[in-house]
Amino acid sequence: MAAKVGGDVLRLERQVCLTLAVASREVVSLYRPLLEPLGLTHPQYLVMVALWEADGPLTLKQLVGLLTLEAPTLSPLLKRLENNGFVERQRDPADERSVVVRLTPQGDALRERAAEVPPAIFARIGLSVPELRTLRDVLDSLIAHTAGADPRVDGDAVSNAS
Numbered sequence: 062m063a064a065k066v067g068g069d070v071l072r073l074e075r076q077v078c079l080t081l082a083v084a085s086r087e088v089v090s091l092y093r094p095l096l097e098p099l100g101l102t103h104p105q106y107l108v109m110v111a112l113w114e115a116d117g118p119l120t121l122k123q124l125v126g127l128l129t130l131e132a133p134t135l136s137p138l139l140k141r142l143e144n145n146g147f148v149e150r151q152r153d154p155a156d157e158r159s160v161v162v163r164l165t166p167q168g169d170a171l172r173e174r175a176a177e178v179p180p181a182i183f184a185r186i187g188l189s190v191p192e193l194r195t196l197r198d199v200l201d202s203l204i205a206h207t208a209g210a211d212p213r214v215d216g217d218a219v220s221n222a223s
Contacts, residue, residue: 075101075180088182089103089184089205091182091185091186092178092182094108095177095178095181095182097177098174099171099174099175099178100145100147101129101171101175104130104138105138105141105142105147106175106178107128108124108128108135108138108139108142108148109142109147109148109164109171109172109175110147110169110175111124111127112124112162112163112164112168112195113164113169113172113175118162118163119161119162119163120153120159120160120161120162121136121139121150121159121160121161121162122159124139139162142168146165146167146168147164147165147167147168147171148162148163148164148165149162149163149164149165150162151163163180169215179183
């Protein structure tokens with residue numbers, strides 16, 4: 062039997078991954094009833110937000126970077142958005158290897174209705190704006206620290222801190 066270091070590290074309540082997975086699932090589930098009338102899934106909504114925020118079309122590579130998704134994951138999302146009339150995809154005439162994604166008038170018009178989503182989500186989450194900012198900042202820090210981190214690093218410091 063393995064020795065216990067700083068208590069039992071395999072206790073369910075000590076698993077950060079579980080807490081993050083449950084929180085993510087719960088928050089994303091709040092979006093579903095708000096996005097369905099818009100004809101969007103949560104990942105499609107994030108693509109649209111990136112395009113609404115941009116000052117013009119974006120390349121597939123830019124979207125991959127903004128959304129931290131892989132191109133094979135993003136491509137089917139874009140295809141469905143295109144089939145729904147929200148975006149257009151074209152090869153970049155300057156670089157045939159690059160795909161450019163732009164909003165259609167229908168996709169651009171959807172922005173006004175989608176603007177109602179964030180305030181509704183904030184109201185449903187029940188945290189104050191400062192609490193949400195702090196949460197986002199902590200999660201951004203977690204992402205920055207874990208991106209490219211070696212998963213084999215000894216985790217005693219975390220398990221002892223729990």
